[in-house]
Amino acid sequence: MSGGVTRRRVLGAIGVTGAATAVGVPWLSGIGGASSTGVQLRSETTLPEPYTQALRRPTQLAPTRSDATTDYYEVTQRVARVRILPGLDTTVWAYQGSFPGPTIRSRRGRTTVVRHRNELPVPTVVHLHGGRTPAQHDGYPVDLIMPADGSLPHPHGDHVGDVRHGERDYIYPMDQRAATLWYHDHRMDFTGPAVWRGLAGFHLHTDEEEQRLPLPTGDRDLPLLLADRAFTADGSLAYPSLDPTLLTTPGVRGDHVAGVLGDVVLVNGVPWPQAEVPGARHRLRLLNGANARRFRVALHPAPPGGGGLVQIGTDQGLLAAPVPHDAIELAPGQRFDVVVDFARYPAGTLVELVNEFGDGRTEQVMRFKVGERVDDPTSIPEVLSEVAPLRAADAVVTRTMRFGAGNVVNSVGDHVSGWKINGLGFSPDAVHAAPKLGTVEVWQLVSDLHHPVHLHLAPFQVLRRGNGGPGPYDLGWKDTVDLRPAELVEIAARFDGYPGRYVFHCHNLEHEDMAMMGNMVVS
Structure with a gap:
C-alpha cells in the first residue's frame, strides 16, 4: 500500500496548482459553475442507442441468518464479467459479482452486521456512506481488508491502520432515521478507480415513521x-x-x-x-x-x-x-x-x-x-417528518474549511502540488478538527472549484449560501453538500453517536484520492 509521501510526489509531477490557477475548459465541463469539474474520457467502441435496454433493479441481498436483535449478511468482493454494452463483456470489481452491488435493507432498532470477504487482487475498505457508525466500523481509509489469497504482504509504515486479512465484519447499529444510504470502497489513494470499477451499492434503511406514511413501496x-x-x-x-x-x-x-x-x-x-x-x-x-x-x-x-x-x-x-x-x-x-x-x-x-x-x-x-x-392507494402527506432546525446559536465553535489546490510539503520535505483543506493534504496523522461528542459546530466551507463536501458520522443542516439562506436543494438533514466554485456555504453539524477518528472530504473521488480529505477526532 502507498502512503501520503508517494501520493504527494505523484501530484508534484502532475502539477495541480498551475492548472488550478487557470480554471476553465477542460477543468470545468460547463461554464459559470453550472456543470462539473473534470475532464471527459471518450469511449473507443460503438455505444448503444439510448432507451434500447431495460432498466434493472439491483438485486436484494438476503441475510444469512437473523436473531432477536441482529441481521447478518455476507458479501464477497471479486472480479466478475458483466454485460453492460451490447455484445461485449466488461470486467468489473464487484460486490457479489454484480454492478451495482446488491441492495442491503435494514430497519431502525436492529443491528446490521456485514461480513466482507476480499477476493480482489488489492486491499479494500468499505464505508457505509451516511451511516451513523462507530469509528472502527466506519471504513477509515487505512483500515484495510487484505486479499484472502495472501498474495500481498502485511503492509508496514506510518500510515497503516487496523488491517485484517481476507475478511472483516462491519457492525452497523443503524440507530438513525430512515434514509437512502449507499456503501462503497474507501481505500486511501484509490477510492476513485475502485468505485469506477464497480465497488458501490445501495443500503436502504427504514423506520416506523417512514413505514406509517402512504408512500409508494414495492415495485x-x-x-x-x-x-x-x-x-x-x-x-x-x-x-x-x-x-x-x-x-x-x-x-x-x-x-x-x-x-x-x-x-x-x-x-x-x-x-x-x-x-x-x-x-x-x-x-x-x-x-x-x-x-x-x-x-x-x-x-x-x-x-x-x-x-x-x-x-x-x-x-x-x-x-x-x-x-x-x-x-x-x-x-x-x-x-x-x-x-x-x-x-x-x-x-x-x-x-x-x-x-x-x-x-x-x-x-x-x-x-x-x-x-x-392503475389503482393507487398512495399519497404524499403534507407533513412527512419532524425536522428540528439547528441554529448558529447552538454551536460551541465555528470553523472555516478552505477547499482548494496548492502546495503541500511531504514527509521528506519536498514541496509538491495537490488538493488540500486549510493548506493540508491528507495524512492519517493530521487533525483538522476535534469536536466534542454531543455538541453542534458551525463550519464555513469555502471553495475554489466544485467540491461536494461529505462529513462522516455527523449529519448537518445548511444555514446559508453566500449572503443568502439555504439553496433550493439544501433542505433537511444532509451528509454531503454541493460546494460550487468561489462559494461559501455555512453548515451546522451535530457530532453525536460515537467517539473516534473520522474523515471528511471532497466527494469528487479524484480530489479525495489526491489528498482533499481531513481528519476529525471526536471525543
Missing part, C-alpha cells in the same frame, strides 16, 4: 444509481490510472486530476435504460454515484402544471414537508428521494429523465414508458 420504489463511465474498444472500463494495478502509484494522468468524467450515462449499470411504469406514483431514490459528474435531472416533457419531481427526502432521510421541483441538482455522493406521479401523463407517453448539465449524449439519462392508469 413502485425504484433505487436509481446514476453514474458515468467510458469504455475501451473491447468493452473494458477506461480509466486514466497511473498504475492500472492500483497497488503502488496512486493518481491519474494529466488534466484528469480535476476529476474523471465518462461519456456513457449508466443507471443501475445499464446505459440509458428504459423502464415501463404504470400510471401511478413512483418513488425514485436518486443517487449520484459518479466520480466527478454533477447532474441536473428533469422530466421531459414536464407534467401539466410542472413540479413533476416532488422531493420527499435527502441524504439523511425525510424532509419536514414535500417540495415540488422542475429540476434537481445532484453532486457526487448526494441522494434525493422524489415521488413522480406518472398518472399525470396519458398512457403511452414517453417521459425522459434528462441531465440539463450534460452535453451531447450525457444530456440523456433514462426514459419511462407510461402505461395505463
Whole structure:
C-alpha cells in the first residue's frame, strides 16, 4: 500500500496548482459553475442507442441468518464479467459479482452486521456512506481488508491502520432515521478507480415513521444509481490510472486530476435504460454515484402544471414537508428521494429523465414508458417528518474549511502540488478538527472549484449560501453538500453517536484520492 509521501510526489509531477490557477475548459465541463469539474474520457467502441435496454433493479441481498436483535449478511468482493454494452463483456470489481452491488435493507432498532470477504487482487475498505457508525466500523481509509489469497504482504509504515486479512465484519447499529444510504470502497489513494470499477451499492434503511406514511413501496420504489463511465474498444472500463494495478502509484494522468468524467450515462449499470411504469406514483431514490459528474435531472416533457419531481427526502432521510421541483441538482455522493406521479401523463407517453448539465449524449439519462392508469392507494402527506432546525446559536465553535489546490510539503520535505483543506493534504496523522461528542459546530466551507463536501458520522443542516439562506436543494438533514466554485456555504453539524477518528472530504473521488480529505477526532 502507498502512503501520503508517494501520493504527494505523484501530484508534484502532475502539477495541480498551475492548472488550478487557470480554471476553465477542460477543468470545468460547463461554464459559470453550472456543470462539473473534470475532464471527459471518450469511449473507443460503438455505444448503444439510448432507451434500447431495460432498466434493472439491483438485486436484494438476503441475510444469512437473523436473531432477536441482529441481521447478518455476507458479501464477497471479486472480479466478475458483466454485460453492460451490447455484445461485449466488461470486467468489473464487484460486490457479489454484480454492478451495482446488491441492495442491503435494514430497519431502525436492529443491528446490521456485514461480513466482507476480499477476493480482489488489492486491499479494500468499505464505508457505509451516511451511516451513523462507530469509528472502527466506519471504513477509515487505512483500515484495510487484505486479499484472502495472501498474495500481498502485511503492509508496514506510518500510515497503516487496523488491517485484517481476507475478511472483516462491519457492525452497523443503524440507530438513525430512515434514509437512502449507499456503501462503497474507501481505500486511501484509490477510492476513485475502485468505485469506477464497480465497488458501490445501495443500503436502504427504514423506520416506523417512514413505514406509517402512504408512500409508494414495492415495485413502485425504484433505487436509481446514476453514474458515468467510458469504455475501451473491447468493452473494458477506461480509466486514466497511473498504475492500472492500483497497488503502488496512486493518481491519474494529466488534466484528469480535476476529476474523471465518462461519456456513457449508466443507471443501475445499464446505459440509458428504459423502464415501463404504470400510471401511478413512483418513488425514485436518486443517487449520484459518479466520480466527478454533477447532474441536473428533469422530466421531459414536464407534467401539466410542472413540479413533476416532488422531493420527499435527502441524504439523511425525510424532509419536514414535500417540495415540488422542475429540476434537481445532484453532486457526487448526494441522494434525493422524489415521488413522480406518472398518472399525470396519458398512457403511452414517453417521459425522459434528462441531465440539463450534460452535453451531447450525457444530456440523456433514462426514459419511462407510461402505461395505463392503475389503482393507487398512495399519497404524499403534507407533513412527512419532524425536522428540528439547528441554529448558529447552538454551536460551541465555528470553523472555516478552505477547499482548494496548492502546495503541500511531504514527509521528506519536498514541496509538491495537490488538493488540500486549510493548506493540508491528507495524512492519517493530521487533525483538522476535534469536536466534542454531543455538541453542534458551525463550519464555513469555502471553495475554489466544485467540491461536494461529505462529513462522516455527523449529519448537518445548511444555514446559508453566500449572503443568502439555504439553496433550493439544501433542505433537511444532509451528509454531503454541493460546494460550487468561489462559494461559501455555512453548515451546522451535530457530532453525536460515537467517539473516534473520522474523515471528511471532497466527494469528487479524484480530489479525495489526491489528498482533499481531513481528519476529525471526536471525543
